[in-house]
Amino acid sequence: MFRSGAFKISIIGVLAVASAAAASPTATVTLGGTVTSSLEITSVPTAAASALDLSGGQKIVKISDIEMSTNNEQGLTLTATSGNLTKSGGTSIAYKVTSVANAASAPIAAAFTIASGSDYTVGTVASGSVDKDLYILYTPLTLQDPGDYAGEVDLTVADN
C-alpha cells in the first residue's frame, strides 16, 4: 500500500511539470485600436444670404460663417459649388465663390478666381479646426427681370 500511494503522488508531480513545460519563456500580447475621423463642417448662413441685393452692378456679399475641423494630420479640403441665381423665365445671375479667414475683410473682385459653375476648394494641411467666411460675387443686370431668385452653394469637406 505504501508503494501504491507513492506512485500516485509521483504521477501528480509529473502532470504538473508537464503543464508548466508547455509554457514558454516568451509571450506576446498584441494591441490594436482604431481612431475614427472627427471631420465635420458647420455653416451658419448670414441674414444677407437670403436677402441678396439684386440691384444692378457687381456685388460681393458674405453668405456664411463656416467652421470646419478634423483630426486628420494631413488636414481637410472644403469644396463649395457655384452657379447661378435663377428665376423661372428670367435671366440667371452667375455667382462665384471664395473664402477669407474668419472676420477678415471682404475679398476684392480679383480674389474670385474660380469660374462660376466650377468648384471652389480651400484646404488645410494639419489637424485642427479652422473658421472661414464664405463670400459670393455676382452682377445683376441693370434691368434684371423682377421676381425671386434662388441659388444654392453646397459645401463638402473631406480629409486629405
Place this chain on the structure above:
Amino acid sequence: MRPRVQLTGLAALLLGAAAPASAGSAVTAQTTAGTSSLELDGRGTSSTHIVKIAELSLSSDASAGLTMTITSGSLAKADGSTPVTFQVVLVDRAAQAPASAAFTTASGTPYLFSTHSAGTVEKDIYIKYAPAARQDPGSYSASVDLDVMDN
C-alpha cells in the same frame, strides 16, 4: 510484490523523461478581450486610458526565481502618423487597476519584474496611454513582448 515494483519503476521513468523539459522559467499570457480594439478617442477630446491587457502566469523552478522583461512603446499607424505611446505595469492577479502614478517606467524602457524563489506567480498587466486630442484617424497596433529568464 512484483506488480508494485513495476509501477514504481514506471513513475521514475516518467519523472526522468519530464525533468529536462521542466528546466527554466516560463510565462503564459491570457490576453484580455478588447486588447485588439482599444478605445482610442482623439476626436477633439483627450483622456488617459488604463487598460488590463493580459493575465500572466509565471513559473520558475530556479531557486533564485526569475526576472521578466516587458517591452513598451507606441501604438502606431502604418503611414507613420503620430503614434500613441503606452507604458506598462504589473499588479497582483485580480487586484484593482493601478493608478496613473503607478506607471513609473517610461514608454520604450523595459519594465522589469523579479521573483526570488522558485514557484509560480500570477499577475495582471496593464497599459496606460493617452491619444492626442486630435489623433490621426486609422488603425493603430503594437505588441508587448514578455521574456522571462532564471535568476
